[in-house]
Amino acid sequence: MSWPAASALLAPLAPWFEAVRRDLPWRAGDLDAPHPDPYAVLVSELMLQQTQVATVVPYFARWMARFPTAASLAEADEDMVHKAWEGLGYYRRARFLKAAAGCIATEGWPGDLEGLAGLPGLGPYTAAAVGSIAFQWATPALDGNAFRVLARLLLIEGDPKARAAELRTWLAPALEAHGPSRLTQALMELGATTCGPAPACESCPLAEDCGARRAGRAAEIPPAAKRPKPKVSALWLVALEAEGHVLLHPPAAKGLLAGLWRWPALEIPDFPAQAAHGDFTAWPAWTQVYTHRREAVAPLHLHLGARFPAAEGLRWIPAGELPSLAVGKRDQRLRDLLATPGQRPLEAPDPAALMRACAGPST
Ligand code: SF4
Numbered sequence: 001m002s003w004p005a006a007s008a009l010l011a012p013l014a015p016w017f018e019a020v021r022r023d024l025p026w027r028a029g030d031l032d033a034p035h036p037d038p039y040a041v042l043v044s045e046l047m048l049q050q051t052q053v054a055t056v057v058p059y060f061a062r063w064m065a066r067f068p069t070a071a072s073l074a075e076a077d078e079d080m081v082h083k084a085w086e087g088l089g090y091y092r093r094a095r096f097l098k099a100a101a102g103c104i105a106t107e108g109w110p111g112d113l114e115g116l117a118g119l120p121g122l123g124p125y126t127a128a129a130v131g132s133i134a135f136q137w138a139t140p141a142l143d144g145n146a147f148r149v150l151a152r153l154l155l156i157e158g159d160p161k162a163r164a165a166e167l168r169t170w171l172a173p174a175l176e177a178h179g180p181s182r183l184t185q186a187l188m189e190l191g192a193t194t195c196g197p198a199p200a201c202e203s204c205p206l207a208e209d210c211g212a213r214r215a216g217r218a219a220e221i222p223p224a225a226k227r228p229k230p231k232v233s234a235l236w237l238v239a240l241e242a243e244g245h246v247l248l249h250p251p252a253a254k255g256l257l258a259g260l261w262r263w264p265a266l267e268i269p270d271f272p273a274q275a276a277h278g279d280f281t282a283w284p285a286w287t288q289v290y291t292h293r294r295e296a297v298a299p300l301h302l303h304l305g306a307r308f309p310a311a312e313g314l315r316w317i318p319a320g321e322l323p324s325l326a327v328g329k330r331d332q333r334l335r336d337l338l339a340t341p342g343q344r345p346l347e348a349p350d351p352a353a354l355m356r357a358c359a360g361p362s363t
Pocket of ligand 1: 194208213
């Protein structure tokens with residue numbers, strides 16, 4: 001490693017951050033002291049995994065009003081926790097946060113990085129971020145933004161994540177010198193606002209010493225990660241309604257969709273397109289994007305005259321209870337559509353086929 005000393009190279013970041021930093025609700029005013037509420041830092045870091053700052057801000061405010069302490073979250077009903085997370089996606093984070101709060105409420109905060117990394121849901125990055133921002137530990141937190149900035153600054157060829165251990169060792173003295181909380185957040189902020197995929201080098205405090213800028217290679221470093229082509233599927237997402245009830249899958253106890261109610265979803269190829277005979281409403285389809293796959297979702301509302309015995313894994317729920325149930329992003333969208341006028345579709349699955357797919361044995 002022949003990089004210049006981090007404390008000198010990153011020195012311009014501290015005054016820059018003081019001048020430009022955004023006033024975010026989880027940010028402490030005094031960046032030289034431990035954070036007055038480490039739980040707020042933990043909540044924000046879990047919410048910010050995979051989610052943009054602007055989306056997180058209102059969720060954070062509501063969450064802190066509802067679960068103001070680790071103890072209150074640990075004691076909260078799991079359905080309430082899922083409901084409060086509704087719309088943020090990646091619901092495992094909510095369950096991890098509740099489990100971590102339980103550990104903190106009973107055993108107190110861990111005293112070192114290893115202890116933080118042992119809390120549910122805290123990988124190496126989140127543990128280091130909480131350590132530096134909440135407790136002022138010199139624990140370098142490298143997320144995608146930080147890797148991108150440092151790869152450009154130090155003109156690192158290839159994937160900078162392969163050099164994570166070296167980068168952490170290199171960065172630690174700079175955290176000591178400029179304040180762990182300040183420097184960690186400054187690096188994140190620079191990556192989020194200035195040194196993004198299209199870098200704005202002209203307004204960057206590190207421009208003078210930046211290797212990639214001087215080499216005219218800022219836009220090509222780090223190399224874009226090769227992602228496998230996402231799998232694409234197509235489905236009908238169906239709100240079946242009868243006698244004031246709607247048909248839903250109750251939440252699974254574990255797995256990615258634990259805690260979430262779901263509409264029945266039917267593979268489109270399973271249903272030959274036929275003229276609709278029932279009381280259908282449809283809305284334009286949309287593409288739901290997940291990390292490794294995509295779904296073309298065709299939303300549909302079918303109003304039936306009477307309920308039928310639901311198949312195993314499905315349950316009739318009073319329609320009035322729908323707003324209080326926690327549902328994932330895709331299913332939330334159909335729930336919202338039910339309140340807006342749709343149209344009778346030109347093509348729709350055969351109502352009888354739909355019912356066969358959703359009905360259990362007659363009793
Ligand atoms: S000068 Fe440009 S490439 Fe270098 S750190 Fe700043 S924004 Fe990024």
